[in-house]
Amino acid sequence: MPADLPKSRAPSIRDVARLAGVSHQTVSRVLNNHPSIRDSTKARVQQVMDDLQYRPNRAARALSRGTSRTIGVLSASSSQYGPASSIAAIQDAAREAGYYVNTANLTSVDPETIEAALDHLMLQSVEGIVVIAPQMRVFDVLEQLSIAVPYVTLQSTGSLNEHGLSFDQISGARAATRHLIDLGHRNIYHLAGPQDWIEAEARMRGFLDEMGAMDVPTTAPILGDWTADFGYHAGRELLRVRDFTAIFSSNDQMALGLMHAIRDAGLSIPGDVSVVGFDDIPEAAHFWPPLTTVRQDFPELGRRCMALLLDDISPGPGEHREAIIPELVVRASTGPPAF
Amino acid sequence: MPADLPKSRAPSIRDVARLAGVSHQTVSRVLNNHPSIRDSTKARVQQVMDDLQYRPNRAARALSRGTSRTIGVLSASSSQYGPASSIAAIQDAAREAGYYVNTANLTSVDPETIEAALDHLMLQSVEGIVVIAPQMRVFDVLEQLSIAVPYVTLQSTGSLNEHGLSFDQISGARAATRHLIDLGHRNIYHLAGPQDWIEAEARMRGFLDEMGAMDVPTTAPILGDWTADFGYHAGRELLRVRDFTAIFSSNDQMALGLMHAIRDAGLSIPGDVSVVGFDDIPEAAHFWPPLTTVRQDFPELGRRCMALLLDDISPGPGEHREAIIPELVVRASTGPPAF
DNA sequence: CGTTCGAATGTGCACGGTCACAATTGTGGA
DNA sequence: TCCACAATTGTGACCGTGCACATTCGAACG
Numbered sequence: 234m235p236a237d238l239p240k241s242r243a244p245s246i247r248d249v250a251r252l253a254g255v256s257h258q259t260v261s262r263v264l265n266n267h268p269s270i271r272d273s274t275k276a277r278v279q280q281v282m283d284d285l286q287y288r289p290n291r292a293a294r295a296l297s298r299g300t301s302r303t304i305g306v307l308s309a310s311s312s313q314y315g316p317a318s319s320i321a322a323i324q325d326a327a328r329e330a331g332y333y334v335n336t337a338n339l340t341s342v343d344p345e346t347i348e349a350a351l352d353h354l355m356l357q358s359v360e361g362i363v364v365i366a367p368q369m370r371v372f373d374v375l376e377q378l379s380i381a382v383p384y385v386t387l388q389s390t391g392s393l394n395e396h397g398l399s400f401d402q403i404s405g406a407r408a409a410t411r412h413l414i415d416l417g418h419r420n421i422y423h424l425a426g427p428q429d430w431i432e433a434e435a436r437m438r439g440f441l442d443e444m445g446a447m448d449v450p451t452t453a454p455i456l457g458d459w460t461a462d463f464g465y466h467a468g469r470e471l472l473r474v475r476d477f478t479a480i481f482s483s484n485d486q487m488a489l490g491l492m493h494a495i496r497d498a499g500l501s502i503p504g505d506v507s508v509v510g511f512d513d514i515p516e517a518a519h520f521w522p523p524l525t526t527v528r529q530d531f532p533e534l535g536r537r538c539m540a541l542l543l544d545d546i547s548p549g550p551g552e553h554r555e556a557i558i559p560e561l562v563v564r565a566s567t568g569p570p571a572f
Numbered sequence: 573m574p575a576d577l578p579k580s581r582a583p584s585i586r587d588v589a590r591l592a593g594v595s596h597q598t599v600s601r602v603l604n605n606h607p608s609i610r611d612s613t614k615a616r617v618q619q620v621m622d623d624l625q626y627r628p629n630r631a632a633r634a635l636s637r638g639t640s641r642t643i644g645v646l647s648a649s650s651s652q653y654g655p656a657s658s659i660a661a662i663q664d665a666a667r668e669a670g671y672y673v674n675t676a677n678l679t680s681v682d683p684e685t686i687e688a689a690l691d692h693l694m695l696q697s698v699e700g701i702v703v704i705a706p707q708m709r710v711f712d713v714l715e716q717l718s719i720a721v722p723y724v725t726l727q728s729t730g731s732l733n734e735h736g737l738s739f740d741q742i743s744g745a746r747a748a749t750r751h752l753i754d755l756g757h758r759n760i761y762h763l764a765g766p767q768d769w770i771e772a773e774a775r776m777r778g779f780l781d782e783m784g785a786m787d788v789p790t791t792a793p794i795l796g797d798w799t800a801d802f803g804y805h806a807g808r809e810l811l812r813v814r815d816f817t818a819i820f821s822s823n824d825q826m827a828l829g830l831m832h833a834i835r836d837a838g839l840s841i842p843g844d845v846s847v848v849g850f851d852d853i854p855e856a857a858h859f860w861p862p863l864t865t866v867r868q869d870f871p872e873l874g875r876r877c878m879a880l881l882l883d884d885i886s887p888g889p890g891e892h893r894e895a896i897i898p899e900l901v902v903r904a905s906t907g908p909p910a911f
Numbered sequence: 912c913g914t915t916c917g918a919a920t921g922t923g924c925a926c927g928g929t930c931a932c933a934a935t936t937g938t939g940g941a
Numbered sequence: 942t943c944c945a946c947a948a949t950t951g952t953g954a955c956c957g958t959g960c961a962c963a964t965t966c967g968a969a970c971g
Contacts, residue, residue: 245927256951261929269949291696292634293927296956301631311660312870318651321677328676328692335672338660353667357630461858486855493858516825519800519832521860531651584957595921600959608919632957635926 244285253281264289295358302332304542305354307347309339309366310459313486314514315531316365319387322535323363330543335359339366342429347374355381361542363387368429383545386431387538402432405527405559406439409481409509412525412561414447417569418479418507423454424467424491426483436483436511452477457487464490472498478506478570485510485517485526492520492566503568513562522565529559583624592620603628634697641671643881644693646686648678648705649798652825653853654870655704658726661874662702669882674698678705681768686713694720700881702726707768722884725770726877741771744866744898745778748820748848751864751900753786756908757818757846762793763806763830765822775822775850791816796826803829811837817845817909824849824856824865831859831905842907852901861904868898 246260253260255278262270263278281287295301304327308316320336327334335357337350347370354362362384364371375384413421423440426433437454444451455471457463464487471477472494482488488510495506502508502522510517510526517524534557585599592599594617601609602617620626634640643666647655659675666673674696676689686709693701701723703710714723752760762779765772776793783790794810796802803826810816811833821827827849834845841847841861849856849865856863873896 242926247927257927258929258952259950262950265929267949269947271949274949288694288697290635290927292631292640293956294929295631296629296635296958297927297929299929299956312653312657314651314653317656321650324675324677325679333674333692333696335674336663337667338663340664353672356627357672358627461855465858489855490858493860493862496860516800516828516855519804519829521832521835523832581956586957596957597922597959598920601920604959606919608917610919613919629957632926633959635928635956636958636960638926638959 243290244287245290246287249278249281249285249287252285253278301358301360303335303357303359304332304361304363304539304546305357305359306334306336306363306365307339307350307354307371308336308364309342309368311336311338311365313459315484315512315529318531319365319535319538322532323539326536326539330539332360332543339371342366342368342370344370344374347371351375361385361546363538363542366430369431369434370429383542385538385542385545387534401558402435403439403442405511405529405561406436406481406483407443408559408561409511409525409527410440410443411447412563412567413479413481413507413509414443414449416479416507416567419449419570420477421449421479421481422452422471422477424464424480424482424487425454425456427458428456433483440481457483459484459486461486461490461493463487465494467491468494469497472500479508479567480506481509481511483511485512485514485520485524488524488526488566489520492522492524502566504571507567507570509567517562518564520566525564525567526562527559528562530557533557582629583626584629585626588617588620588624588626591624592617640697640699642674642696642698643671643700643702643878643885644696644698645673645675645702645704646678646689646693646710647675647703648681648707650675650677650704652798654823654851654868657870658704658874658877661871662878665875665878669878671699671882678710681705681707681709683709683713686710690714700724700885702877702881705769708770708773709768722881724877724881724884726873740897741774742778742781744850744868744900745775745820745822746782747898747900748850748864748866749779749782750786751902751906752818752820752846752848753782753788755818755846755906758788758909759816760788760818760820761791761810761816763803763819763821763826764793764795766797767795772822779820796822798823798825800825800829800832802826804833806830807833808836811839818847818906819845820848820850822850824851824853824859824863827856827863827865827905828859831861831863841905843910846906846909848906856901857903859905864903864906865901866898867901869896872896 247257250257250260255274259270259274260278263275306320306323308320310316311320324334335354337353339346339350351374359382361382364384364386421444423437425437440454441451455467457467464482468491480491482491488508492502492508495502500506508524510524513526513528517526586596589596589599594613598609598613599617602614645659645662647659649655650659663673674693676692678685678689690713698721700721703723703725749760760783762776764776779793780790794806796806803821807830819830821830827847831841831847834841839845847863849863852865852867856865
């Protein structure tokens with residue numbers, strides 16, 4: 234038995250080749266499932282690879298192929314339930330497709346930060362980008378930098394450009410609004426997401442559209458920041474006037490804060506005020522009272538998004554781009570208004 | 573002006589070198605801030621790089637240097653608030669240090685899945701791994717595979733091995749338990765996390781330790797799965813007997829479900845039952861009633877974890893490994909027992 | 912003015928794969 | 942038996958960057 238030289242370097246295909254008595258190219262063929270390899274040869278090579286615990290070097294492969302098999306994710310508020318579950322789904326889908334995922338977080342939304350994050354991604358020669366913080370501004374920067382790779386976004390309205398995955402937020406918001414109107418509410422407030430966020434915009438539009446269609450007078454939506462804290466403070470402010478019987482919040486966290494403020498004021502839900510949220514986070518069913526909300530299937534969204542992007546990178550069978558229709562989940566936080 | 577040949581390939585250092593009238597090595601030196609470069613030369617090269625929109629090729633660099641500057645994150649339940657915020661912090665810290673992060677999700681905990689996820693990470697030649705799903709089993713697999721790179725874990729007790737970052741979960745849990753005992757409770761249940769999770773184990777230990785130290789008789793903890801749904805169902809079961817006045821839940825989500833069940837049974841919180849959670853997720857302050865809980869600084873945890881790992885990869889000034897002490901946040905969900 | 916030495920720059924190759932092409936082997940039909 | 946042709950395997954170059962070493966430059970010094 235020849236001495237097993239204790240080389241410090243990890244084994245390469247040439248090491249495998251030498252021990253298997255073949256050329257390095259043959260080893261490469263085994264790695265890539267080339268059709269024309271004799272079974273016996275393949276087995277022998279495989280055996281040596283196992284013995285050596287050989288791992289292909291990704292950098293070398295990327296360099297030589299000129300392709301990184303990495304996609305980038307640009308995300309804001311990635312610790313929130315929605316984005317986080319989408320990211321997880323994207324990662325799983327990517328891994329399944331043999332891709333790697335690299336995430337860059339947006340801590341703020343000024344152009345410099347966005348550009349820095351994009352730079353970080355581009356530096357890794359990503360082949361595509363998924364944008365999860367669909368702020369208008371991000372797209373401006375994307376367009377302006379004339380990004381050289383395909384990109385898609387989650388949670389857009391689908392109307393922005395060809396890159397968006399249509400999740401029909403508008404009809405989700407309309408359904409929620411319609412639910413309140415059907416119950417008999419006429420004085421309804423809308424607690425919207427931050428200005429500049431595409432999904433906040435879409436939900437607000439859905440609200441306004443439905444109110445308009447049903448001929449119910451509206452007040453200007455309040456722009457929030459998605460947090461429960463904001464919902465609480467907004468609620469306190471609103472309750473000083475108390476000229477409404479229902480509120481549609483554009484996410485569940487703000488709805489939670491809102492309900493907190495309403496109870497603090499000694500009012501009952503839904504007796505005095507009905508509340509509707511958006512997202513259906515897993516906790517929503519256990520809020521007090523359990524929250525009526527609009528369910529979004531974030532993981533499915535992530536998967537679809539990934540499929541879309543992969544299709545852009547290397548056109549395949551063509552993905553179904555039809556919109557996902559969100560579903561209204563009626564729980565105990567809504568009821569007819571008291572007069 | 574020479575024709576600007578429309579090459580399809582991205583510019584390389586040699587392209588830059590040619591246009592700047594220097595050797596490719598000089599360009600490389602500019603890239604790496606080599607000290608011995610004449611300012612004028614440096615400026616000229618930089619100019620050409622800007623003109624060409626030159627981006628260094630990461631794969632080539634990794635191949636040549638033999639280092640990927642990538643760290644891997646192995647994570648379970650990455651869509652939950654705690655892990656998600658830690659991951660975000662890790663990514664930020666890594667980016668700041670010039671590292672890239674690649675995440676692999678664990679959808680289940682059987683050895684094959686863990687091994688596959690690790691494989692995925694190793695295939696990218698990561699230089700270090702952060703384990704966020706600190707299940708015992710994961711460590712077994714890690715040890716067994718004799719992973720060739722340093723790794724650290726969040727949220728361990730610090731006692732497991734030298735890889736753990738000490739977040740003193742035990743004293744956090746003790747503080748929570750002590751709070752209940754001090755209020756006068758003597759019949760206290762503990763709703764623990766899943767078996768095999770290190771942090772669940774640590775919190776349980778803290779609970780049992782404190783109960784023992786204060787000479788309060790204990791019942792066996794109930795093993796949950798971190799979800800609000802589980803908390804709700806566990807609560808319903810427990811209330812059929814109702815031989816307790818307080819419950820310490822090992823996370824906020826389960827505490828939420830628990831409170832839901834308690835209210836469903838027509839009982840009041842904290843009048844009939846006091847509830848304590850763990851984590852202090854942003855929503856906890858707006859639960860009904862606002863939840864007494866133990867605050868964990870997840871972002872700080874992520875940052876520290878990253879510092880530790882980077883220090884392992886290339887020993888530096890030596891990081892402070894002292895434990896983070898969690899803080900008890902008393903809100904309205906706890907009070908003295910009614911007799 | 913030649914020498915010396917450090918600063919600044921250039922040369923060639925290695926890294927570990929893949930690609931294009933060449934060479935060899937194997938198989939069936941004339 | 943010999944040849945055409947496909948299946949299988951080998952050869953060498955190349956991807957873009959960094960390293961080790963060689964070379965040139967420039968200023969200070971004897």
